[in-house]
Amino acid sequence: MQKHITVISRRRLLGVLGTAALAGNVWDRSTAAEEISYIDVHTHPGPFWHEQGIKELTLDDFLRWMDRNNVERSCVLAHVSPEGRVIPIPPVDTLRAARRHPDRLIPFTSVDPRADFGKVQDLVGMLKWYEDQGAKGFGEHKPGLPIDHPLCFRVYEACEMVGLPLLLHMDGRCNTDSPGLPGLRRVLQNFPTLNLIAHGPLWWASISASVASDAYPKGKVAPGGAVDTLMDAFPNLYADLSAGSGANGISRDRKFGRDFLIRRADKLMFGSDYLRPNQVVSQFELLPSFELPVDVRRKIYRDNAIRLLKL
Ligand SMILES: [Zn+2]
Structure with a gap:
């Protein structure tokens, strides 16, 4: 059985x-x-570009999907960098969506680091305004820049000053870094009280000490990857389990993955990256299949999000 x-x-x-x-x-x-109902820290309802046309994940469709999958609340992320998404999702949209459904939706804000926002102090004022409007986090931060680019440092500094957790996507194009993630290490060293939520193919490939060029590497994980070494060194580093990259990271070597979920239970959060109707979200099958202890499931499915985002 x-x-x-x-x-x-x-x-x-x-x-x-x-x-x-x-x-x-x-x-x-x-x-x-x-x-245990989920709090999904990574979703993108709204219009999106699909096969040269615009489609939309409407709020009604999105809420029905949440109901079907036992998702109690979702973080709706803004998306403002052109490399991250063809059709941007501005923070006014995420704030408006959350105002319509305050018991279900949690808005995030975002600013492209190349935007002309003046001094860091001016960005601090802008982020505080977004926070007053209800924003609980910053992201998805996904600019086509190195993760430790000076322009990004201005964003990290402002988020740290305001106290907004920052969710970022790492791959070969956005928030780029070298094997071993030395750029991410520099960010964490410079901003010790900025809570960072990492996600994306480059981040999850780095669960293994042997990082191949493949963005979705299969097979055994070599212990000692940058994910573990950075999580050991920096208590302000978190990760969401969303998307194909998150599912692959924990399922490519199930023994390692299960141990990792338990070892990092205080630092991991459920996420889907749901962005289009009928998208397959393998996490709904994958996470229960690990048969994790109930306290670990509670933390990952919802309690860490409540704590980190002050819900
Ligand atoms: Zn995303």
């Missing part, structure tokens, strides 16, 4: 366990049956 449980869906899992309980099988309600 254990083997079967690892491959069936969460809803079916609950049904199977209920049947087992009725049949008198011994199972631990506290760890197996408790359904």
Whole structure:
């Protein structure tokens, strides 16, 4: 039965366990049956560019998707850098969406580091205004610049001063870095009280000490990757488990992945990167399949987001 449980869906899992309980099988309600609702820290409702045309993930469709998947609340991220998304999602849109659904949606704000916002102190004033409007975080920070570019340092400095956690995407084009992530290390060294939420192919490939050029590397993880060494060194470093990169990072070597989820339970957050209707989000099957202890699931599924974002 254990083997079967690892491959069936969460809803079916609950049904199977209920049947087992009725049949008198011994199972631990506290760890197996408790359904914990998610807080999704990484989503993008709104219009998007698809095969040379504009489509839209409407708020109504998005809320229905949340209901179907037991997602209680979602962070709606702004997207303002041209390299990150063809059709930008400005912060006014995320704030407006959250005003319409204050019990379900949590708005993030963002500013492209190349924008002419004047001095860092001026950006601090702007971010405080966004915070007054309801913004709980900054991101998705995804400019086509090195992660330790001086312009990005101005953004990090302002976010640190305001106290907004910053969610960033790392790949070969946006927030670029070298193997071992020395640029990210410099950011963390310079801004020790800025809470950073890392995500993206380059970040998750760095879970292994042997980083190939492949953005979605498969196979065994070599211990001692930059993800672990930086998380050991910097308590202000977090990560979200969203997108294909997050799923690949924890599933390519399931033994390592499960140990990592438990070892970093205070630093990881559930995320989907849901951005278009009918998008497959493998995390809904993958995370329950690890059969994590209930306290670990609570932290990753929702409690870390509540703590970090002050919800
Ligand atoms: Zn995203």
